[in-house]
Amino acid sequence: MRAVRAQLGRPPRDTVGVAHRCPCGHPDVVATAPRLADGTPFPTLYYLTCPLAASAVGTLEAGGLMRRLTERLGADEDLAARYRAAHEAYLAARRRYGEVPEIEGVSAGGMPDRVKCLHVLVAHSLAVGEGVNPLGDEALAQLPDWWTDGPCVEAPPAEAALVEERDG
Numbered sequence: 149m150r151a152v153r154a155q156l157g158r159p160p161r162d163t164v165g166v167a168h169r170c171p172c173g174h175p176d177v178v179a180t181a182p183r184l185a186d187g188t189p190f191p192t193l194y195y196l197t198c199p200l201a202a203s204a205v206g207t208l209e210a211g212g213l214m215r216r217l218t219e220r221l222g223a224d225e226d227l228a229a230r231y232r233a234a235h236e237a238y239l240a241a242r243r244r245y246g247e248v249p250e251i252e253g254v255s256a257g258g259m260p261d262r263v264k265c266l267h268v269l270v271a272h273s274l275a276v277g278e279g280v281n282p283l284g285d286e287a288l289a290q291l292p293d294w295w296t297d298g299p300c301v302e303a304p305p306a307e308a309a310l311v312e313e314r315d316g
Contacts, residue, residue, distance in 0.1 A: 152178055154301035155197045161185075164245055167194050167275035172299040176201050177271045182248045189250040193242040194271035199301075200294040205266050208287055214263040217283050221262065227282060228260075234281035235260035238272060257284075 151174045152160045162184045168177035176198035184190050196202050221228045238255040257272070258264030266287045273284030294300075 149175075149178075151175055151301055152197050155199055160195075160197070162190070167271070170198055170201070170295050170299075171293075172295045174198065174299050174301065177274045179245070179275070182242050182246050182251065189248045191242070191251045191254050192256045192268060193238065193245070194256075194268065194275045196267045196271040196274075198294065200297075201270070201291070201300075202267060204291045204294050205270050205287065208290055209266050213287060213290070214258075214266060217263040217286070218258075221283075230282045232260040234272065234284070237276065237280050241276070 149160055149163060152163065152166075155174070160178060160180075162181040163178045164181050165179050166175040166177070167179045168175070170176040176196065178195050178197055179193055180190055180195050182190055182193065196205065221231060235255045238259060239253070242255075256265065257268030259269075263269065263283060266284075269281055269284035270288050270291070271284075272281045273288045278285050
């Protein structure tokens, strides 16, 4: 996890594996245990680690995308239903790493009612593939190719296996 440590500028906390790799080969999303070693419940299963991707997502957030997506959830029943399904998929994936009663029913990123953190939604879409989280997919589609100028950090890219297989 040297690349992830370099990306974060600190040791990763209770990582259970790499959930997605950037085209450059480095991890860009890790899966984190739902309960940290110190006992703290941690609802964020998929954590975006690449600073270039995180910066690009931050630009979308600063541009008001979270507000616009939240407004659309209130106006589009189909979108809201698909977002609720993404919430349920997130919870099911996290349960594979342990039950944590304190966060039961709590996913991340504002799901299922609002958009609170695009970083989480993008990480979810990267980890599980297109078609599961409609708002994560939409945000991801608006990002520039953050990897084209080279890797975000200098570290060996191939360090851990994917923690989940994508459907399709």
